[in-house]
Amino acid sequence: xxxxxxxxxxxxxxxxxxxxxxxxxxGPARTNRTRSxxxxxxxxxxxxxxxxxxxxxxxxxxxxxxxxxxxxxxxxAITGILLMLYYHPAVPDAYRDMKDLVYVVSNGIFLRNLHxxxxxxxxxxxxxxxxxxxxxxxxxxxxxxxxxxxxxLLLVTLFLSYxxxxxxxxxxxFWAITVGTNIIxxxxxxxxxxRFLLLGGYIIGQNAxxxxxxxxxxILPLAAVALIAVHFWRIQKDGGLTVxxxxxxxx
Amino acid sequence: MxxxxxxxxxxxxxxxxxxxGSDALKDPRRVVFITRKTSAKVKGEVGPQLMSYPHLILRxxxxxxxxxxxxxxxxxxxxxxxxxxxxxxxxxNPAKAPWYFLGLQELLHYFPPVxxxxxxxxxxxxxxxxxxYFEINIQGEPLWAGNxxxxxxxFVGVVIALVAFLALYDAWTVLVPxxxxxxxxxxxxxxxxxxxRLVQSLASRTLPWWVMSWFIAVALTLTVVGTFFRGPxxxxxxxxx
Amino acid sequence: xxxxxxxxxxxxxxxxxxxxxxxFFNQIxxxxxxVAGIGTAVVTVEYSSPNVLFEPPTTFRxxxxxxxxxxxxxxxxxxxxxxxxxxxxxxxxxAVCTHLGCITQWKPESNQxxxxxxxxxxxxxxxxxxxxxxxxxxxxxxxxxxxxxxxxDKLEIVKQGEMLRV
Numbered sequence: 001x002x003x004x005x006x007x008x009x010x011x012x013x014x015x016x017x018x019x020x021x022x023x024x025x026x027g028p029a030r031t032n033r034t035r036s037x038x039x040x041x042x043x044x045x046x047x048x049x050x051x052x053x054x055x056x057x058x059x060x061x062x063x064x065x066x067x068x069x070x071x072x073x074x075x076x077a078i079t080g081i082l083l084m085l086y087y088h089p090a091v092p093d094a095y096r097d098m099k100d101l102v103y104v105v106s107n108g109i110f111l112r113n114l115h116x117x118x119x120x121x122x123x124x125x126x127x128x129x130x131x132x133x134x135x136x137x138x139x140x141x142x143x144x145x146x147x148x149x150x151x152x153l154l155l156v157t158l159f160l161s162y163x164x165x166x167x168x169x170x171x172x173x174f175w176a177i178t179v180g181t182n183i184i185x186x187x188x189x190x191x192x193x194x195r196f197l198l199l200g201g202y203i204i205g206q207n208a209x210x211x212x213x214x215x216x217x218x219i220l221p222l223a224a225v226a227l228i229a230v231h232f233w234r235i236q237k238d239g240g241l242t243v244x245x246x247x248x249x250x251x
Numbered sequence: 252m253x254x255x256x257x258x259x260x261x262x263x264x265x266x267x268x269x270x271x272g273s274d275a276l277k278d279p280r281r282v283v284f285i286t287r288k289t290s291a292k293v294k295g296e297v298g299p300q301l302m303s304y305p306h307l308i309l310r311x312x313x314x315x316x317x318x319x320x321x322x323x324x325x326x327x328x329x330x331x332x333x334x335x336x337x338x339x340x341x342x343x344n345p346a347k348a349p350w351y352f353l354g355l356q357e358l359l360h361y362f363p364p365v366x367x368x369x370x371x372x373x374x375x376x377x378x379x380x381x382x383x384y385f386e387i388n389i390q391g392e393p394l395w396a397g398n399x400x401x402x403x404x405x406f407v408g409v410v411i412a413l414v415a416f417l418a419l420y421d422a423w424t425v426l427v428p429x430x431x432x433x434x435x436x437x438x439x440x441x442x443x444x445x446x447x448r449l450v451q452s453l454a455s456r457t458l459p460w461w462v463m464s465w466f467i468a469v470a471l472t473l474t475v476v477g478t479f480f481r482g483p484x485x486x487x488x489x490x491x492x
Numbered sequence: 493x494x495x496x497x498x499x500x501x502x503x504x505x506x507x508x509x510x511x512x513x514x515x516f517f518n519q520i521x522x523x524x525x526x527v528a529g530i531g532t533a534v535v536t537v538e539y540s541s542p543n544v545l546f547e548p549p550t551t552f553r554x555x556x557x558x559x560x561x562x563x564x565x566x567x568x569x570x571x572x573x574x575x576x577x578x579x580x581x582x583x584x585x586x587a588v589c590t591h592l593g594c595i596t597q598w599k600p601e602s603n604q605x606x607x608x609x610x611x612x613x614x615x616x617x618x619x620x621x622x623x624x625x626x627x628x629x630x631x632x633x634x635x636x637x638x639x640x641x642x643x644x645d646k647l648e649i650v651k652q653g654e655m656l657r658v
Contacts, residue, residue: 175343
């Protein structure tokens with residue numbers, strides 16, 4: 001008891017220093033005012049609303065599917081960055097690096113498994129979230145634009161998964177991408193030029209691997225972050241999450 | 252502006268003591284706050300609210316932790332696949348796309364690539380984008396409301412046309428779920444106050460609900476068939492063999 | 493001043509408003525931005541289209557015609573090309589399926605070229621017999637060089653029925 005009191009005292013002293021107060025300015029979030037400031041005054045958190053409707057917090061309202069999709073994206077970003085430390089996007093090296101990660105690198109196999117698992121889960125979560133939003137009418141006015149942003153996020157997610165699929169450079173990857181890019185070439189007029197730009201050539205080789213790597217690690221994640229930010233912001237601005245009322249319950 | 256206001260007051264009633272400075276630019280004070288309508292706001296019953304911090308934030312944190320635990324537990328036991336080095340000269344048999352595209356690949360088996368690979372995905376995406384802008388059925392009236400007979404005729408006509416088109420292309424993996432959904436819809440028509448609660452709830456479903464459910468049924472069937480029931484040469488295999 | 497206003501109102505009622513200076517500059521600025529935007533897009537796309545490709549050469553030597561017996565189909569793995577020789581002549585054909593790019597296989601027992609991906613079947617001359625392939629396997633130009641070897645050019649597609657008489 002004496003030690004906890006001592007610790008409390010030291011913490012209080014720390015919290016009253018000028019340095020601490022220059023970083024953490026509002027004080028503990030115990031009044032509604034400071035709780036508002038915790039959200040409103042925070043760079044990232046002010047995407048969220050300061051108050052939420054009690055009904056929207058229930059698990060059965062949204063199953064937290066959107067949140068799950070977002071958290072999976074965060075997990076993928078972290079594991080992805082770690083995997084990037086060992087992966088060379090070059091044609092003979094890529095496969096070798098995969099073997100390296102799986103057999104040699106400490107916890108490499110775990111990180112790779114986590115990355116792939118989170119990727120599959122994110123595709124499922126994004127689809128499930130979309131269907132659930134549809135079934136509870138969360139696309140109706142004034143949320144139409146947010147629905148369209150959501151469709152954009154769906155496409156970015158699928159494209160992220162697709163570009164990532166090539167990176168191990170094994171048979172599974174190579175031929176899956178062959179089939180996919182050949183489908184693209186069937187688009188009238190623009191199909192062949194798009195395929196040429198995507199692959200950086202006519203065949204799936206060094207250029208294609210590098211382009212898919214850049215798409216997967218830089219371009220698409222940036223697009224995803226931008227769209228996610230808009231998606232969250234629009235929820236706040238359009239009046240919060242849509243929750244199906246009990247009398248409309250379609251179960 | 253505040254300064255001139257101050258001066259005006261002082262000139263009218265000399266005993267008035269203005270408590271703020273005369274230079275509004277140096278010492279700005281809010282005099283009047285004019286709100287302007289900035290964005291669409293939902294005008295409706297808001298209901299009881301809670302502060303995001305702590306209620307929302309803590310719930311999200313819990314969900315994140317639960318998710319992490321589940322993912323880590325699965326990742327410890329479930330290994331990601333790694334086949335042999337990519338060989339451009341040797342096509343594996345069968346060559347399958349990632350599972351979320353297998354539904355599309357199954358569709359490619361029946362229709363030419365322009366249709367299955369370009370047209371249908373484009374139409375699906377367009378349909379998705381357009382959903383919120385089609386303001387039909389705002390009241391949420393069920394499929395079989397209004398002139399029931401006429402609606403049944405239109406419905407059966409559309410289903411027959413669709414089934415004929417699919418049969419022409421031998422696309423029975425799409426045909427079967429379509430027929431299933433159509434049968435359920437007709438069942439809802441025939442017995443709106445039906446025997447089971449399932450039929451009763453089906454009877455209250457709207458047209459967009461039926462269209463989306465049909466889409467999900469077809470997509471699910473195509474993906475499951477493409478994943479488990481297709482083998483070398485895209486021939487039919489039973490997964491337990 | 494009054495006459496200028498009258499002029500302006502008169503022209504306004506005709507629908508022939510002269511451009512005032514502000515709108516003029518705004519339009520010039522808009523056009524400049526549009527040109528800059530289009531220019532950026534064009535430069536980016538041109539940049540992204542490689543001018544030099546480090547891909548395997550598309551013209552290759554295939555030995556002498558005598559290496560290919562009459563009525564045979566030979567698969568050259570490195571180039572993904574079939575060399576087919578009949579009594580009438582010799583032609584080179586792609587081994588890449590025209591459906592979605594998988595590599596086909598020659599099946600002598602059924603006298604067919606089969607694709608493992610979606611079950612397309614082709615005849616020896618490339619014509620589609622079965623399956624979802626939309627078109628026949630294209631033939632490549634085959635030439636006889638000065639020293640009697642075959643040279644195949646994969647970038648030059650020739651008509652079905654054209655063959656090298658040997």
